[in-house]
Structure formats: structure tokens, C-alpha cells
Amino acid sequence: MWYDNRVTQGLRIQYPIIQAGMAGGITTPELVATVSNAGGLGTLGAGYMSPEHMRADIRKIKQLTTKPFGVNLFIPEIPDMSDKEIAKANEWLQPVRETLGLPEKPEVEKPTASLFQEQIDIIIEENVPVCSFTFGIPSKETVQRLKMREIVVIGTATSVKEAIVNEENGMDMVVVQGSEAGGHRGTFMGSFEQAMIGTMALVPQTVDHVTIPVIAAGGIMDGRGILAAMVLGAQAVQMGTAFVTSLESGAQNPHKEAILTSSEDQLVVTSTFSGKPARGIRNAFITRMAKHEKELPPYPIQNTLTKAIRSEAAKQNRPEWMSLWCGQNPRLSKPLPAGELIADLVAQVEQLIKSSRKGWES
């Protein structure tokens, strides 16, 4: 069958559909468990999570499903902190804070690598079946520790070179993230601009250069996208935006609404929210901060500085100041329960296979 391959076998799931491990509260335990129960792989986006929060969510997921699921982690980045840079950014952000009635400048927590180590410990202690990584490659020791427990490890690449490095470092599978993708660019080698490669070009070139299975991401929103990705040589797809608007998603309502009503030409890649390039819907925040983009503090510092703005804006239902992450295919988004979405996707693929067989060979 179309879904019987090395990814579904390796992950012990039915359909080669992975729900992306989006950070920021989108991937509720309900969403993750629903996707897994429907035959895909749900993924908890634990990138920014505290150890306590992450452990609690994993335990909730286990209560809701007996099927395999994944947890996505961010490889830590520890940039130099410049007080001057932070002061300047705060100055630029101040008018937005005032608009939202936010009283104070935020405390900047110094990023550390210890959070990541604690997260890895929890993955192992909780015996999470699948662990995926974004923004780099974990150390050999970490990979070994996970693989000794038979935890499947999945990396993220935005170029052929990055995919090869993922394979060389022991990843069992690799997600290739095309330029269409919503949210943060996973690029970890060279500039992100060099790695803005469309899914149509990135998938076949990568498939030709690695032996581990390739999972396609970026612009995939329906059965056509899933089957096209598999024709290009991918063995599964990872979908983010399609699940943001699902019923079980924890995305704020203004975020869901913005995706459901936007079009492909409203999207932009911006570093203004977090200090790292990410694709979202153009709004007042992005436009206002664009001119400062190259002087903002690096990720994750800028992310901390804008955190209160983003969450307060969501509370006040003011999408113009929120990070509205979204891929380039918003016209195909639907507000469905995640289980129905998966069933729909599978039915679409099977219908396409059936109609293709007739059209292609008669």
C-alpha cells in the first residue's frame, strides 16, 4: 500500500503523516494524541518548554493514546548578550508595549544549554518513542543515549548538505523543510537565504544524496501535496500549518482566523519576533520592526523580548501584534478536528491514486 514504507515501519504508525512539533503552545496533548490515534505521528513541540511542563504534557499524551508519538526539541544556541543591543530593541518595542498597555520591559533570561540536557533526560525517563530536533544536530553522546533506548531520532535539514550531515550524525530519518514552510527556518549551516529552497527542488535532490528516509515539509496541506511529495521520493510528510487550525490545536483564535482568511501572497519571512527567520502572515508588527531587523538581538534573546507582546496581543484579540506563523498554502487550511483532518487526507490520497490509475493508464 502507498503508506507501507520505511518511515511508517520505523515509527510504527499507519500513515506517513507527521504533525510538526510546533512550539508556543500549539501542540496540546490533545492534538498530539488525536493525530497519533488517527494513525499519524503527533509531535509535542517542546522547544521552549520547562522540564516540568514538558513532563506533564508527555504524561497527558500517554493517558490519551497508546500509539507512538514524538517530542521536538531545539538544539540550544547561546549567543553573546549585548546590553546595548537589548536596550535598543526594547526602545523600538516600547511603543508596541504601550499600545497593548504592557507596563514594563521584560527580564531577559540568559539562555543556557542545561534546559536541553534536562529535556533529553525526560525523553529517556518517559520513554518517548520518537525525538526530533530542529536548529542543529545533538551531540554524539546524546544520539547514542537515545538510540540505546530505541528512541527514533529525526533531524531537520533545509539543504542537501544539512541532510547529509544529519545522516552522518546518526539521525534515523530527516525532515527536509522547503522554503514554503511556516514558522522558523531550521537552517543551521550557512545563511538562511541560501537555504530557502522550494520543496519541489529540495526533496528529489536530497533523496539522491542520503540513504535514510526523507520526510518532506513545506507547503503540504492536502492529499495532492502528500502524494506529490511521495512521487518526489519522500517517504512521509510533516505538516504544520494544516494542524494549527485544527480544533485540538492550542493556537490562539486570532492566529487560526488569520490563517483561514489569508492568501499565499501575504506571507513573509521575518526575524523580528524571535531573532531567527520564520514565515508568517505580514502584519503591523513585522512592518514596523522591519527596518530594525538587522540590528535586533539574536535568537533566542529577541524571542524573550517580544514574548509578553505576543501573548498580551493574543489576549486582546489583536493579531496585528502577534506572530502568525503560517506556510505558503493558507488557502487550503480548514478548521477541522485533527482526527477528521487525517481521515480526510488519507481519503484524498486514496482517491487520487484511484483516479490517477484510470487517467494515467487508460
Place this chain on the structure above:
Amino acid sequence: MWYDNRVTQGLRIQYPIIQAGMAGGITTPELVATVSNAGGLGTLGAGYMSPEHMRADIRKIKQLTTKPFGVNLFIPEIPDMSDKEIAKANEWLQPVRETLGLPEKPEVEKPTASLFQEQIDIIIEENVPVCSFTFGIPSKETVQRLKMREIVVIGTATSVKEAIVNEENGMDMVVVQGSEAGGHRGTFMGSFEQAMIGTMALVPQTVDHVTIPVIAAGGIMDGRGILAAMVLGAQAVQMGTAFVTSLESGAQNPHKEAILTSSEDQLVVTSTFSGKPARGIRNAFITRMAKHEKELPPYPIQNTLTKAIRSEAAKQNRPEWMSLWCGQNPRLSKPLPAGELIADLVAQVEQLIKSSRKGWES
């Protein structure tokens, strides 16, 4: 059969494979005729051609094939000329001219719309079967004149909105150009950045919003890309880069060589050569001119200013000063005779259909 659809019927060709009408001497009459003789649609890139040159090439094509072929034209753009802007650009270009031993500053011809009208006259007089357009939409009168002669008209779009406008203005089919594509961006509404949409996202969204057949372009280089585009809902593909390296292509050898040896992360969209954004392989010219990019004269003036540099660099085999247009899939390029390339592509698609049938349904 997989190739029997509204595009192949409308164009009276066997396979839904269109060789893009690339300008600048790449689409020799031999290339165009070879593609058409092999069952695809060859296209003469007549964008910059004088009426005499264009007519001569069309007559040569007719001597070489009795099959349908196309001619691609550029909708004229008449920007304001600023002597100061031109003088500044010439100043920045002067060191490159010196490096190449070029003695003088070029004359700038004032762009006119009359060339386009003469080109249309020739299309009609020579009874060219297919006429495609880039950079905009021809006038209603022009469309009517062509359609009265049963000349098939094909437009170019880089967003859903542009595709809809193409349909509303009488185009019989529309090429949607994904962000992966090599050469000039066809964007004619809004900024080009807004319309850098990956093929994987652009095709299905467009197919859902127009009734004319959609031809996918951008990152398609082999049978996987062709079949994937058709799964997404396209009824044909247009391929550029794949034909640049073909035996019959008139591309300069350093250009062919650069494509055959480059990778997906070396490509960049630049306005430095022509004043209009286009995708090519990063080289010294692009890097050197990048800082002036926003102050350069608009298309087609900058194109005239750099013309001598580009052709002299080709003569001296110095790719660092040439425009090395190329899509995001260069690792799949091959130096084949164009007829063999088409036969290969068809065989790949048919092999994929055969193996998919087994894999998807057993």
C-alpha cells in the same frame, strides 16, 4: 494515458512538456525544433529579439519541424530614464568593464513599446501556433488578434491573483512560476518578494481558483517533478534549466558548465544584471553589485548597461561576470541532446507510474 489532457490537446503535442522560452540566445531554432519533434513544445525566447532576427529564427524552426512550437514575448515596460541613475550605475560597472578590457560605456537605447507590436505582427504573419507572454498581460486587442488566428495564448503568473487576471484577460492556459524557477521572475502585480511562492504551494492553490489549464514551472527537472506537478493538479510542466544544458541549447559553455557543477544552495535572486529579479548562480558580479541593488536603473535599462559585460565575459570564459540563470534543482541537470532528454523524461514518468501502481496498491 497520463499525457492526454487539455494542454496536450490544446497545443496538439504528445507530451505535456514545454521547453521555456528563455531569452538571450539559449533557445536556438535547433533546440525549439528538437523539443517539438520529440513530442514536447519547443519555445523560441524572443523577448529581446529584433523583428528580423525573430522572423529568421521562426522560419528556421519551420524548416526543422512541422510540429507545433511557441514563441515567448515580453510585455514591454517603459520606465522613466534618469541620467543620474544611469551615470551612477555606469560608475559601479566601470571596474568590471576594465577587468574585461571593455573600452566604453554602452549607449542606452530608450525602451519602446513598438518592438512588441512588430513582434506580434510577425507571430500573426508567420502563423506561429502558440504565443506565450511574460511580465504582464497583452492588451485585449492583441489577444483578440491572436485568437482570431487560432493562435493559442499562454500567460505567466507567480501568484493566484495573477493567474486569475490571466484567465480574465483571455489566456487559454497559464504557466505558474514557482519560486524555484531560474531566470527572471514573471511577477507583474505587487512586489516580487510577495510572489516568491514555492511550486508545491502555488500549483494547488491556483488550480482551485482558475478553470483554464495550469502549467507548472519552477524546480522541475525530471520524471519525479513532472509527475508530482501533475498530482498537484497541473496539466503540464514548463522546464527551463533542464534545457539550458542540452546539446542544442545556445547557452554559453561557461553557463552550461556552471549549472552542471552547482548545488541548490548557490542560487540567489538578483536584480543586478537586468534591473528585474532573476534567479541565478551566485558569482563575483552579483556579490560586487549587491550593495547597489536598490539604486540601479530599472529593467530593461540595467539590462542594456550590462549587456556588453555579459557577452564579453562569456567570450573570455569568465563565468564570474556572466548571468548564470539557473533554477533551484541544478544537481539534476544533464548534458544531453534535447530529444534524448525528452525521451528520458517520458520514460521516467512511465517507470514511476508503473512502480507507483505496484507500491501504492499491493
